[in-house]
Amino acid sequence: MKKKITFLLNSETRSIEVESGDILLDVLRDKLGIKTPKIGCDMGDCGSCTVMLDGKTVKSCLVLALEVEGQEVTTLEGLMKDGMTPLQQTFHDFNSFQCGFCTPGMVLSATELINKNPKPNRKEIQEALSGNLCRCTGYIPIIEAVEDLIGKGKGEGKEKG
Amino acid sequence: MTNYKYIGKSAARVDGIAKISGAARFVDDLDFGPNLLFAAIVESSVAHAIIEKIDASEAEKMVGVVKVVTGKDFPYRFGLYMHDRYILAQDRVRFVGEQVAAVIARDPKTAKKAAKLVDVKYKELSPILNIEEALKEKSVLIHPELKDYTHVPWFFPKANTNVAHLRKVRKGDTNKAFQEADFVFEDTYTVPRYAHCAIEVHGAIGLFDHSGRLTVWTASQSPHTQRHLFAEALAPLGLSHKDVRVITPYVGGGFGGKAGVSMEILGAALATAVKGNPVKILWSRAQEFYNTYQRQGLTAKIKLSCKKDGTITAIQNNLFWDAGAYVEYGANVVNAAGLSATGPYRIPNIEINSYCIYTNLPPGGPYRGFGYSEFLFGLESQINEAAKKIKMDPVEFRKKNAIRSGDKLSYGASMNQSGLAEAIEKAAEAIEWGKDEKSNDPQKAIGKGFSLFWKAPAMPPNASSTAFLKFNEDASLNILVSGMEIGQGYQTVMAQIAAEVLTVPPEKIRIENPDTDRNPYEWQTVASHVTWGCGNAVKRAAEDAREQIFDLIERALDKDRDSLFLKDEMVMSKKEPGFKLPLKNFVIAGIGKDDGTFRGGPIVGRGMFMPEFASALSDPETSQGGKPNVHYTVGASAIKIEIDKETGKIKIPKVVLAVDVGKALNPDLIKGQVTGGLLQGIATVLYEDMRFDEKGKLLNPNFADYKIPTAMDIPDEIVSILVEVPQPDGPFGARGVGEHTMIPAAPIIANAVEDALGIRIKSMPITAEKIVLELKKQGLFEQTKEEYIDNK
Amino acid sequence: MSILQDFDYFKPTTIEFAIDLISNNKNATILAGGTDLIVNLKEGTATPEIVVDIKSLKDLKKIEFKDNCLIIGALVTFTDLLESVVIKEKFPLVWEVSKTVASVGIRNRATMVGNICSAVPCLDSGPLLCVYEADVNVRSSKGKRKIPIKDWFLGNKKTALKHGELVTHISIPFPNQKTGGCYVRLGRYCGEDLAQVNVALLAFANNAYRIAFGAVAPTPLRANKIESFLNGKKINDHLIEQAKELIPDEISPITDIRATKEYRMHMAKVMFERGIKTAVERLNGDGLEYGESLV
Structure with missing residues (x-):
């Protein structure tokens, strides 16, 4: 069953025809060319497909494309309308x-956290990011970047050249 | 000490903006247009069987199905070190999930639906699911044709058995040493299978065009090795190496899992079946678990003897590896571990047998640490037990027996220079070894654990790296290499190396991911060797460019060549302080002469490195005589844990890793390796674990039940200590460190658990549950409880 | 990965139409947060002919406290619960449970009603609703029905919901006296995990206790024997030791890939002990803050 959906994607109204069984993640990647949400597990466990739906992070692999009719979807592409955000810059510095595979999802989850709670403590940061798996970094540089951004870091934020 | 401008500095990653901005493209992000086909795999539902019949007629009838292929379409054996694998199963299947047929269709949904319609009839054979079964006298043979397989000269398969390779190491007289020793300790340790769990799954897109050119885009650590294996396996179709092109974009994590060739062979082979159409195959997370390489399981039977003064006199280490259904890569893990299974200790009498055993479980293969993590669990547990039994401090015991520069290794070659002693001192100091610590909470026990570690790159003696370096008009650089940026920061370090030689800052250097047509040869990005091997090649390429520059300046401007040097992107002369010629003035355009002619032209550097001193040939009975390993990177690690005695749960207030990196080319990047590697290692000890049912089916091919750590599962503090005793043949003295950071995780924790509770867990993982059940078994639980109540 | 099964998707704007759809189709399924359903659709373990997305039924999005009763609508997500002032103040145990459910990206979608409709043995909401003696409120073309939570769970993934019925909300009566609660959940590590054992406890000012376990039987269950043993008594170490001895009579854990029955049984006792102490401490105005893990 094909249906047309209209929704706001990174501040732009988009209309597209989808099948009932189409998953938001696949539609974004394959039909709309939005590649920053990644396929990691396809079952909602890893967080690499994270996008924001009406400002809240969701696992886009667990959302039917049809469900976003009339809603607002934001991906990393949308976050960067005016270039890299201060959070991204801090991620870079740390x-x-x-x-880099989990990075788009991680950035979105961290962004949601500081939007909601501008001064999270370490535990709150850990909890907020715990749905985004990263196999490379051991998470510490990610947590430290968020702490630095909100002014709770150890002052190790470095100028890199 | 030399003052470097770029080396030793934590330069910003050259791939940073691409990754943070989401611009970085991974293999599944590439677009191939509306002609792209998709393949779905028909997988074996049984662990061991003869394929009697494959009926694909129903699938072929489906609209949208382009082709169904089976093993008979590709009757070729292939493999990295031993040709024992098939593109699609031939007459038999050897593990649950093995690829039996492939359905190629216009869209993934049709391919998947059609794959379910392919009917395969099996005649089941009894599956061999553990090493005991595999080694039985009259065991079913998993590879009856083993004796006919081609393999590298340093493998010794045992025909008509399930032993694909046996690495023997003999030195001195262990029997005599055991008889004469004051103490002999003997025990068995087991390690299950583990999964790499890179967050990006494996994927490949193949295109065999009508001109006979095969291009394969893969998520891989090994573009050139893939090209070689694709060309070799598909040679019967008339392909030669020049016709095969492998393009590897950014890789979303490797950890060894994307080394060599696993599912990518399907991308290459299936493309040849649908000429002119690109065909894509992307593994699901479940397939990622059961049909790529897994870390092999190990049973280690260790016997160790020492004198009263703590001198280790002999070791016998029998390593039985559950290597899985195909061992084309995994057999070399077994080999490498066998050669180094003494650990970084000077032991005069050695007997090691490292058995590569076929089982009907998924193929084993390379995993960060390449066998060393596995044997080190038993070895360093046993070392700790020995020290405690003879009432010697475990760190003192290790210091006394630690290998030193120049000592003879188990196979006769000499140990390289190393800062092992310094690493031991520093790790012990950082963890406050010897300071007795007690928790304020009577329910909690604090323990400390210590371990040494080492690892050598396991690679063929002629594994080589090459680099091309091209100057651009503005004296910026493009460097062409075929190592893979898998997250470790390889590209950044290569840029730093070239920057140091040519005085061009790293941010003016771009390194793209490989395309085997354009980028020169690199063996593989594995074995913690690219910083060393490819670093040498890049350094030589930069030096080659620099020499060309000096040649040109001498020839065109008549300057004294020996006085020339580079500084701040300019050529200068010691003799003529006023002479400053910016590189950008001539590296493409050349140098203009008064008559309007030019000298020189584009500067292109070339560098190559192969360790010409290495040899894998040695006496098969003793391993004496060769130099199979180029060098070892060594270190020491220590941990402090806090165990909740009631729940068995472990918290990690602090973990320390001190490693001799030779020269830290980029300290922040190494710190990244330490943090990430330790956490990956710690997870294998505390909760990761592959579980199979009694028919060989993996029970937890998902993140719901194969747990990898989250941001909530980190130690409170990770201390990385970088020791720098230079590697004479490394670039600026560097050696590799990528794998080493996860190797000691198991023994430090096992030893800390013993320290805290007095129980020795001999099987991984050391889960909370295992600790509690062991305490109960030993009657310690009730005792602890009573003490607790008394204390109150 | 798209879903292989074909189905029709409806997003009704009235509850009546939603009920019509599910009553008139033998193979219909309700979609709210979808965090379980989409997984089941992908795996092929759910094969509905029609999917009824109820997210346009705004009335079901309510968290309401009136007549001394908390209403949690079918569209209320765990994030909504965590962000609700009334929950944090009056039902801190609901808050504590919500905090342990998966991770943010799931909690932003997953609903408590969805959780009890999936009815897996390890569900987080099960023991919680048992100790609150909540009711599940359903509607069908025949009218409304209130199902006490004790009658709701019929087995692994089986509930008392009948064909044509839609869960509209959960109602939780506000205890008519002061309480202290505690939720303890066992995972294999600190990150998101399916509980191997979970226990919710509610201690009342009059020395009454309600205790419910999860993941140790096909359905969540009230520990009736322990409750009657403890009721009316002031908690002390000796009493707890005696109560722990009753746990094997209450629960029947199994060995599976996540834990052995021995460890589950052992941990049920440990968690009960820690949980009851904390619940009582909280009742008395001290003890660990809600949300702190006890294991």
């Missing part, structure tokens, strides 16, 4: 990534 080497808060290695292979």
